Amino acid sequence: MKPFTYNRASTPAAAAAEALRTPNAKFIAGGTNLLDLMKLQIEAPAHLIDVGGLKLDRIEGTPDGGLRIGALVTNTNLASDTRVRRDYGVLSRAIVAGASGQLRNKATTAGNLLQRTRCPYFYDTNQPCNKRKPGSGCAALGGYSRQLAVIGSSDACIATYPGDMAVAMRVLDAVVETVQPDGITRSIPIADFHRLPGDTPHIDTVLKRGELITSVTLPKPIGGTQIYRKVRDRASYAFALVSVAAVVQRDGTGRVAVGGVAHKPWRVEAAEAALPQGAQAVNARLMAGARPTQDNAFKVTLVERTLASALAEAKG
Numbered sequence: 001m002k003p004f005t006y007n008r009a010s011t012p013a014a015a016a017a018e019a020l021r022t023p024n025a026k027f028i029a030g031g032t033n034l035l036d037l038m039k040l041q042i043e044a045p046a047h048l049i050d051v052g053g054l055k056l057d058r059i060e061g062t063p064d065g066g067l068r069i070g071a072l073v074t075n076t077n078l079a080s081d082t083r084v085r086r087d088y089g090v091l092s093r094a095i096v097a098g099a100s101g102q103l104r105n106k107a108t109t110a111g112n113l114l115q116r117t118r119c120p121y122f123y124d125t126n127q128p129c130n131k132r133k134p135g136s137g138c139a140a141l142g143g144y145s146r147q148l149a150v151i152g153s154s155d156a157c158i159a160t161y162p163g164d165m166a167v168a169m170r171v172l173d174a175v176v177e178t179v180q181p182d183g184i185t186r187s188i189p190i191a192d193f194h195r196l197p198g199d200t201p202h203i204d205t206v207l208k209r210g211e212l213i214t215s216v217t218l219p220k221p222i223g224g225t226q227i228y229r230k231v232r233d234r235a236s237y238a239f240a241l242v243s244v245a246a247v248v249q250r251d252g253t254g255r256v257a258v259g260g261v262a263h264k265p266w267r268v269e270a271a272e273a274a275l276p277q278g279a280q281a282v283n284a285r286l287m288a289g290a291r292p293t294q295d296n297a298f299k300v301t302l303v304e305r306t307l308a309s310a311l312a313e314a315k316g
């Protein structure tokens, strides 16, 4: 690990201002992703700004009947919150499908949204990787791509966004709240938060330099049967090959988002109109334009089957 300096921020705005003013600074929350990347020298910040003391660890109701989740709420506390379990079951289920109990005790809401890809070539510093080193090439193209993206990818990068929580937040229309270094706040719909790779895959999200996530808000509950299905190579402690977050209403209408297939949680609102017709009809629209590799073409079928299983569970 390379030497770095460290400071504890006193307020969210001060943290953001410090991040802008200090070259090569990074925020650190639970550290469960950032420290691993620093040990491998994939991330090498010169300065760490510890946001742990910013009192962003509360879950509160909003005036319109939704929920505001502080950026530092741990995954354990979020998944076990009685309001989340009752009204946003898909979120609670997605979180407990991820990582391990010990990791979830440390991992935070903002840190989870910002975890980096698990593309194996991103972690192998002997291999070219446009996400790790812009312009160096992509070892996954023509390499082993079983885990990687089937849709929304580019000629520069076929990595997937690896998280579970964000897939549930996408189906719930969550909004990411931030403060910028000039103190101005902004609200970013989660649909717009993670980016597709295009020719700049090293930029994962729309956050600007120094911008700090302060909370994530959920709109008022939408009811329905809420399901999270995660298909992976091991029964636990593994990232999704494919995951499905579904909210299905009694009349068969609903919402669906998919993880493990793209550089961001994948939701196509137009595909949801086909939910009453079943998984095949939804999948045809959801995966239209998919460009799988030889190794991962199975994912397109796996999405359909996972969706079919979720819809069958919703029918009871």
Ligand SMILES: Cc1cc2nc3c(=O)[nH]c(=O)nc-3n(C[C@H](O)[C@H](O)[C@H](O)COP(=O)(O)OP(=O)(O)OC[C@H]3O[C@@H](n4cnc5c(N)ncnc54)[C@H](O)[C@@H]3O)c2cc1C
Pocket: 026, 027, 028, 029, 030, 031, 032, 033, 034, 035, 036, 051, 071, 097, 098, 099, 100, 103, 106, 107, 108, 109, 110, 111, 112, 113, 114, 115, 162, 163, 164, 165, 211, 212, 213, 214, 237, 238, 239, 240
């Ligand atoms: C073995 C293992 C298995 C895992 N399995 C899964 C899994 O199955 N599913 C899953 O979803 N996740 C999984 N994870 C990932 C884990 O959930 C993340 O590491 C964790 O959520 C990151 O949160 P953190 O608070 O530790 O973030 P950190 O490591 O502290 O930070 C991550 C990134 O977020 C930035 N950041 C943190 N807080 C803020 C903020 N408020 N504003 C702006 N930027 C911020 C940091 O600068 C850093 O770039 C796994 C991790 C490990 C190590």
Ligand code: SF4
Pocket: 117, 119, 120, 121, 122, 128, 129, 130, 131, 132, 137, 138, 139, 140, 141, 148, 156, 157, 158, 159, 201
């Ligand atoms: S797919 Fe993306 S993350 Fe993986 S090697 Fe290629 S550029 Fe890097």
